[in-house]
Amino acid sequence: NAGVMQNPRHLVRRRGQEARLRCSPMKGHSHVYWYRQLPEEGLKFMVYLQKENIIDESGMPKERFSAEFPKEGPSILRIQQVVRGDSAAYFCASSPLAVSSYEQYFGPGTRLTVT
């Protein structure tokens, strides 16, 4: 059973470009969480999605950031007009369908560098 997959693993963008980060949850998982790890900091929650729905985006910056988890395909975290401060590691985690589940399985992360 494949784990959570994220791609690309490393992404370099120039200021003003768009970054698209993909997360494929584990098979059978329909809940996805995105976290951001700024340099030398802990991980901070950004957004929680279920299939086709954003449930909690309280940790996501109001501008330039968006997330989706379509019925088919991976979850996408999109950052428009990137700035140097967006350089970070972005992790996604998935959990199973059951509401009572509390396990989150993390992907390997995408390291975004903005030059």
Place this chain on the structure above:
Amino acid sequence: AQKVTQAQTEISVVEKEDVTLDCVYETRDTTYYLFWYKQPPSGELVFLIRRNSFDEQNEISGRYSWNFQKSTSSFNFTITASQVVDSAVYFCALSDRAGGTSYGKLTFGQGTILTVHP
């Protein structure tokens, strides 16, 4: 709001020493979960342990042990006879149960950088 504090930013030990990483948490929830993750230099997050708020038994797994004390809101992690391969950043995290008010999202501490010297 939930909060996790790892007061030790960096710890340096010599191989074979025992080392304890401290974690103190704050939550209003009566049902919650505590986690420890390891982040080696390669960058991925490695799950170490999950403990629920109703289970205060200490746990030992090989050289690792965890001490959960609800009375002091602490969930400390001890590595016995440390090895160079234990060098990593260690994160403590807190979650309410999925379906609770925060949907099971994790609140992480700032992390403790552990360096084990040969």
